[in-house]
Amino acid sequence: MKDPNAPAGGIVGNTPLVVVLVLAVIVGWTVWWVVRYLRADTMTRQSIRQAVRVRWGWKRLAPMLKLSATDKTPTALATLANTNGKPIKPRILIPALKVTHDAYGVIARAQCLPGVGLEQFQKAAPHLADAWRCTRVAVTQDRPGQVVIRGVRLDPLKFPTKHRPTGDVPDETARWDLGVDEYAQPVSVNLTQVPGVTVAGLPGFGKTSLVNRLLSDWAPSSAVQFACADGKVSAAYEGDYADWVQRMFAFVGDDLEEANKLFGHLVELRRARSASVRSVLGVKSMWDVGPSDRWPLVVLIIDKAHTYFRDHKGSDPKTKKLAALAAENARLVEDLVKKGRSVGLLVILTTQKSTGDAIPTFIRDVCPVGLSFAQKTAEAAVAALGEEIREWPDANPINLQDPTYVGVASMNHQSQPGFTRIRTPYVADADAARIAKQTASLTADPYALLGPRLGDLDLAKADTEAA
Numbered sequence: 001m002k003d004p005n006a007p008a009g010g011i012v013g014n015t016p017l018v019v020v021l022v023l024a025v026i027v028g029w030t031v032w033w034v035v036r037y038l039r040a041d042t043m044t045r046q047s048i049r050q051a052v053r054v055r056w057g058w059k060r061l062a063p064m065l066k067l068s069a070t071d072k073t074p075t076a077l078a079t080l081a082n083t084n085g086k087p088i089k090p091r092i093l094i095p096a097l098k099v100t101h102d103a104y105g106v107i108a109r110a111q112c113l114p115g116v117g118l119e120q121f122q123k124a125a126p127h128l129a130d131a132w133r134c135t136r137v138a139v140t141q142d143r144p145g146q147v148v149i150r151g152v153r154l155d156p157l158k159f160p161t162k163h164r165p166t167g168d169v170p171d172e173t174a175r176w177d178l179g180v181d182e183y184a185q186p187v188s189v190n191l192t193q194v195p196g197v198t199v200a201g202l203p204g205f206g207k208t209s210l211v212n213r214l215l216s217d218w219a220p221s222s223a224v225q226f227a228c229a230d231g232k233v234s235a236a237y238e239g240d241y242a243d244w245v246q247r248m249f250a251f252v253g254d255d256l257e258e259a260n261k262l263f264g265h266l267v268e269l270r271r272a273r274s275a276s277v278r279s280v281l282g283v284k285s286m287w288d289v290g291p292s293d294r295w296p297l298v299v300l301i302i303d304k305a306h307t308y309f310r311d312h313k314g315s316d317p318k319t320k321k322l323a324a325l326a327a328e329n330a331r332l333v334e335d336l337v338k339k340g341r342s343v344g345l346l347v348i349l350t351t352q353k354s355t356g357d358a359i360p361t362f363i364r365d366v367c368p369v370g371l372s373f374a375q376k377t378a379e380a381a382v383a384a385l386g387e388e389i390r391e392w393p394d395a396n397p398i399n400l401q402d403p404t405y406v407g408v409a410s411m412n413h414q415s416q417p418g419f420t421r422i423r424t425p426y427v428a429d430a431d432a433a434r435i436a437k438q439t440a441s442l443t444a445d446p447y448a449l450l451g452p453r454l455g456d457l458d459l460a461k462a463d464t465e466a467a
């Protein structure tokens with residue numbers, strides 16, 4: 001029963017406790033922020049200060065940039081409170097803004113208002129960049145009624161990054177984590193259903209490191225098998241892939257005849273898989289069920305691709321033989337890229353030379369993903385990324401020749417318009433070697449995995465179906 005002598009109004013009685021609780025929350029919050037600030041690196045600290053400035057200045061800045069709305073209709077409460085009969089002032093609405101930060105700058109989420117949406121924010125982006133002291137501001141919309149404003153104080157493309165592979169089995173098969181874009185957002189490309197990727201760029205700008213990352217991240221999965229043709233070396237123990245050979249079921253150097261045998265072997269595998277995919281997997285396309293130990297995704301890396309395809313001019317028998325081999329190599333790789341997708345074959349071609357004979361255009365044009373590091377000429381950029389690059393001067397790899405841009409590539413994906421510039425991380429050789437050693441026991445020849453069923457296959461029929 002209630003004590004009649006107890007003081008009236010429980011809230012008044014509890015006030016000290018409420019105050020203590022509020023104070024505790026404020027102190028806790030402040031300590032949390034101070035610790036976070038002190039533990040952050042220099043770049044992140046600058047971003048924390050920048051985020052505070054952005055929050056504090058927003059109410060003044062938004063109306064100046066016409067990012068506010070005027071509500072002339074009085075609210076019911078204002079009408080009730082208006083006892084003196086004077087006209088009620090219109091309300092200025094400011095978009096609510098939530099700001100977070102990372103090492104490169106700030107990420108702000110703003111609520112849209114009537115008449116103030118994506119278009120208005122995008123128009124104001126250069127002024128937001130000035131006011132927030134950012135080198136770049138991008139505005140996108142990821143959900144209705146809200147825009148995301150990304151401001152980068154530092155250009156993420158100019159800061160080298162490192163990737164240390166974990167050796168863990170990847171969560172998603174065939175996702176290639178590439179790096180960060182010019183707004184420091186992670187960029188990955190889904191290589192399921194992708195039969196070919198081209199990587200071009202001047203020597204020493206990061207092609208090998210990019211491929212190293214893919215190998216290091218994917219090697220721990222037994223559902224992926226690798227083969228490699230490295231046109232820069234003559235023997236497996238030389239060159240960039242010396243450590244990776246133990247995680248590859250096939251490797252060839254710059255010998256055109258050897259390469260021809262490997263490509264031929266893989267075309268045989270493609271044909272055998274096409275003929276057996278329905279009976280073994282019960283589906284028309286491997287991607288309907290995904291790669292597995294028994295039916296792994298086969299990744300063929302053709303490094304310094306021009307070694308295998310370039311035109312050999314001359315009428316002496318030796319040159320003629322090389323020319324015939326190069327033509328045959330191009331034909332076989334074209335087969336793999338054109339018909340290998342549904343049975344789980346992926347070809348990655350890299351080249352320093354960006355001319356039509358380095359990666360023949362009939363192969364390049366069927367590779368849905370193209371990346372190019374720095375290029376010397378506009379023609380080389382076109383040869384690497386296609387004619388469309390001429391319409392995107394900002395993303396043109398001829399602008400990446402400064403040494404600051406070692407590790408930066410421009411990418412196009414046939415499913416999306418335009419190009420993305422990506423800062424790819426450096427993968428140290430020692431890390432790649434560690435992963436190669438750890439995962440060597442997972443190596444298996446995918447042709448052998450098809451095993452005894454091969455005798456019954458109707459390869460001619462499979463060819464017709466794959467075409």
Ligand SMILES: Nc1ncnc2c1ncn2[C@@H]1O[C@H](COP(=O)(O)OP(=O)(O)OP(=O)(O)O)[C@@H](O)[C@H]1O
Binds near residue numbers: 204352
């Ligand atoms: N992503 C990166 N970030 C920073 N530095 C890098 C990156 N990738 C490569 N480098 C630096 O550039 C050097 C050459 O890189 P890499 O071997 O990958 O180039 P490449 O394009 O494959 O050259 P080549 O065509 O001669 O084989 C590396 O040893 C490293 O010092």
